Amino acid sequence: MTKLNSIIIGGTVHLKLLSLKDRNQYHDPCGRAERLGITSALWPLFGLIWPAGVLLASKLAKRDIAADHRILEIGCGLGLASLVGHQRALQITASDYHPAVPDFLSQNVRLNGLPMLPFRYGRWGADALNYSVVDAGAAPISTRYDLVIGSDLLYEPDSAAYVAEYINRVAKPNAEVWVVDPNRGYKNRFIRALEAYGFMLSEHLLVDNEEGYVLNGTVSPLKGYFLRFNR
DSSP states (O other): OEEEEEETTTTTTEEEEESSSSOOOOOOTSSHHHTTTTTTTGGGGGGSHHHHHHHHHHHHHOOOOTTEEEEEEEOOTHHHHHHHHHHHEEEEEEESOOOOOOOHHHHHHHHTTTOOOOOOEOOOOOTTSOOHHHHHHHOOOSSOOOEEEEOOOOTTTHHHHHHHHHHHHHHEEEEEEEEEEOOOOOOHHHHHHHHTTTTTHHHHHHHHEEEEEEETEEEEEEEEEEOOOOO
């Protein structure tokens, strides 16, 4: 079951966003998600609106980015930040490994009257190469980017090392990284891991805004850590 949402970020960004109705959803009739290692408990997480994702989108809505810079959102889920960047006519590509993401993304692009948004299959982890991209329904990432962004990526003890290694692979030698973390406990470990690849922390900002965005008519807070790195 799905839900059509209205979201206003910073008073200027207005988007319609199709999401899952709640996290009690599971639909994998062809077994694609199972073959990609996605359990029934993990399956619905891509399709929810997470505050960290809204915070990342708010940063992308406000900050100046060079017109020729190529941007990659990793672990995009519903791709809210990618939609905001796309609305700004930035050169942005969304990526994830969940097989339902491309369909939701294309529907949300149409709902907002936007042109097609590039999407690529991308994942990290010890067994990342053991799965078929055919099940993901998209071509894998095959280039490097000037700016790599992501939100709520550090949700397991090993995430810091795996995400850092993955960012190193998809980022250009001279690149910038933005990560929003809701403080799940692995932030400092991630900072150290990314520094090992030459990325220096240039901004470490705690955001605590009680009136951060409006979701379906309800004012909601923006909270989390915004981390920016440069190499």
